Amino acid sequence: MKEALIYEISSPGRIAVNLPACDVPTTPLPEGYLRKDLPLPEVSEVDLVRHYVRLSQLNYAVDTGFYPLGSCTMKYNPKVNEEAAKLPGFVHTHPYQAPDTVQGNLFLMYQLQEFLKEISGFASVSLQPAAGAHGELAGVLMIRAYHESRGDHKRTRMLIPDSAHGTNPASTTMAGYETVKISSDARGNVDLEELRAHCDDTVAGLMLTNPNTLGLFDEHVQEIAWLIHECGGLLYGDGANLNAIMGIVKPAQLGFDVMHFNLHKTFSTPHGGGGPGAGPVGANEVLAPFLPGPIVVKERVEEESDEWGDEEELYYYHWQMPPSSIGRLKAFYGNFGVCVKAYTYIRMLGADGLLQVSENAVLNANYLLSRLKGTYPLPYDRTCMHEFVLSGRLPDAPDVHTIDIAKRLMDFGFHPPTIYFPLIVPEALMIEPTETESKETLDAFADALIQIAHEAKTNPELLHGAPHVAPVARLDEVLAARRPVLQCLK
């Protein structure tokens, strides 16, 4: 099922917009500055719309089916969030408008900062980072700035567990640190002895995801925090897995000094095919001064009592750069349109709702695990949190790999789970159901995976040749990298 490229349906002279005539006298264009040609498509509106609508129909999406992607938290994206973000009073505001004229936006951002503080236990939050990795960069730069501010220039190493998401070491490198890998032990926790051996005054800190990418809550998390702090380092929290612990525990109380949030995971904002997301970062009193800025602050405005003699609490909201800020991480303030959706979500759920989210996310994951652990190898047999990791290495089907299982799942109408991650489990299948899936969906998914395990033994060709019912068959990724064709004009 092939859809032509937009350039392939172009024809000279077509256009899909109509623009008004120029209502002012014209000015001559500067000679020598102009371009000769502009190779953009030329299509009519009907062809444009059909092209993109047909393309959309080739996509799998949360609104079409289940994505059991570990560490992505592909929960349902509430439509009221979309309505909220489209309000004209939000959409049609310019970031450089005087604060007096955008008090609504500033109020909303301030409130979201406060909500995230309350959920996590941190002292201060910046909404500026545009994605989780961006928030990670902020956190690592903040740790660096903290050590520099104390004249402590010896700290050149960042400790990172071997189960960490690739963005952790990548962010570490961008901040100028050396990555030191710490192994996980047989129970899936950070190996405490190895950690202890590495903790010295050359360590800037540890980047820890908790629950980790195995879906396990570290049984020694407080001791880990103690060890890092004891040697003068700081503890960074990768908050990608926050969906497991809202209302269950506050990360700041576990000993984290700084943490990023993923609004497009935990807080239900849509993934958009790869973005936009938002990665706010929270910090305790020690690191709060270093947050990227500006952030929103409020001050009390003196006001007389109103007509009924009641004194109203009135605040003025404005921007402020944290006193030792690492600086700006992007232009303007953050992905405001995404923040509106997260704000809406938190306002609709409240404290009880968020607790139910985490409880049901963890319940669903453990249920799915109970249905699958007899069929697929389970490297760490513990109560999981909101996700768990199986291996696709089926004992009586050595020629079948996780990639084949993943592609075969598509034939059952499911998006595959996260595969080949975390790296410490060979042929990994990382499964996170989230709380917004019904038990029927979970059972159907488990049934499919069990059926596929059976097929792996009896009819492996079905797996090797999968997917059979997708818009395209299995794609040649080796060819794409070996002979890159990255645009269609040349």
Place this chain on the structure above:
Amino acid sequence: MSYIPNTDADRAAMLKAIGVNNVDELFRDVPEALRYPELRLPAPLSEMEILRELREISEYNVDLERAPCFLGAGAYRHFVPSVVGHIIGRSEFYTAYTPYQPEISQGTLQSIFEYQSMICALTGMDVANASHYDGATALAEAVLMAVNVSRGKRRRVVLSAGVHPEYRAVVHTYTQGMGVSIVGEREDPLATEKLADMVDANTACVIVQNPNFLGYLEDPAALRTLAEVAHGKGALLVVSADPISLGLFAPPADYGADIVCGEGQALGGGLNFGGPYLGFFACKQEYVHKMAGRIVGQTVDRNGQRGFVLTLSAREQHIRREKATSNICSNEALMALAAAVYLAAMGKTGLRKVAELCYHKAHYAAQRLSGLPDYHLVSQKPFFKEFALHCPRPVDEINEYLLDEWGIIGGYDLGKDYPHLANTMLVCVTEMNTREEIDLLVEALSPDSSVRENEQWKSDEEVAA
């Protein structure tokens, strides 16, 4: 309302299958003393209530649909054709995940491939990525890339003062751990030719913005000379460009750019108080393996049918980890889709028309405003849709007057960033500003305009009478 389908019966059945009595038992690994903290959040609202509350909050803002706006400075009020919202509003696009499983993501993948192609068309570059967070971070990544191209040997960056002040700040933030020295920002933002003298054998890249932050167009011939100097010393030329201007003016490839990046918000993205925006990024073929971000490539499936996949992943964090070209993971995919729809809808002739409208309206405004006593243009250099206007009073005073008395949102105060440009307003005029709005601005700033309160606009006839 938590969007949770589980009923009590579902939960009971699941607990039984797991083999525990209640949900608390699943949280055994959480330190007991810290379990179940109180979250002091406002009481939950129904959908009806939240929409009412949000509408009220949003109405505390002055929104630009109701006020003529002459504010630009890196975020622009351009026309967004209706088709854009309808396409990106399709949940097959906006609720889709990153297309790591290409067989069921061809919609996202092909639309990004087309976007990459159109960015190459605009910039004249050979390859483009699937987006960065915004123009500022795209520029910061260009610096990292230039240092990387030199294998870390070159750590000097020549950065024009004509680049957006916040972009320059982000470059500093990104490079604070890298031992990079950045020069050029204290020079005159309009003296681009001085940058050539600062390029040496340790320079990784020279960075200019075109049009620059003050709105002026850089002379392609001058930039070609700068490129030659840079290349002669082994440095790259990075150009941060306004994408609407590229509908009319020379693509940076023509004057020797190695990397072209910038803010794509003007391409079908709303103002949205600063985000989500779109960092577009493109470069020459020889640098593709050092480019950060996701890239879509064309390939075939097992039946020989054309298809698209994310490719060259060995550059990226999930493969190379600490050796990746960047840490970027999530990008601005949906905004890239909006840009693609915008560019396809406008097409070859439409984008040029938008650029021409901006150009003519901005020049009309500049001509009329500089005709007012005590107002003059800072420079006679060619400009695109923004110009620097020296004013008789501080810009914030003028803007307060414009808003309170005339309901107009005035331009950006350049004195905040350039000490020698006190009392200078960066005025932006796009295709969205009507002649009436421009004339109203002129009237408001005229010496004989009286202070008015809550008056409606006068019609052309009333003014003429």
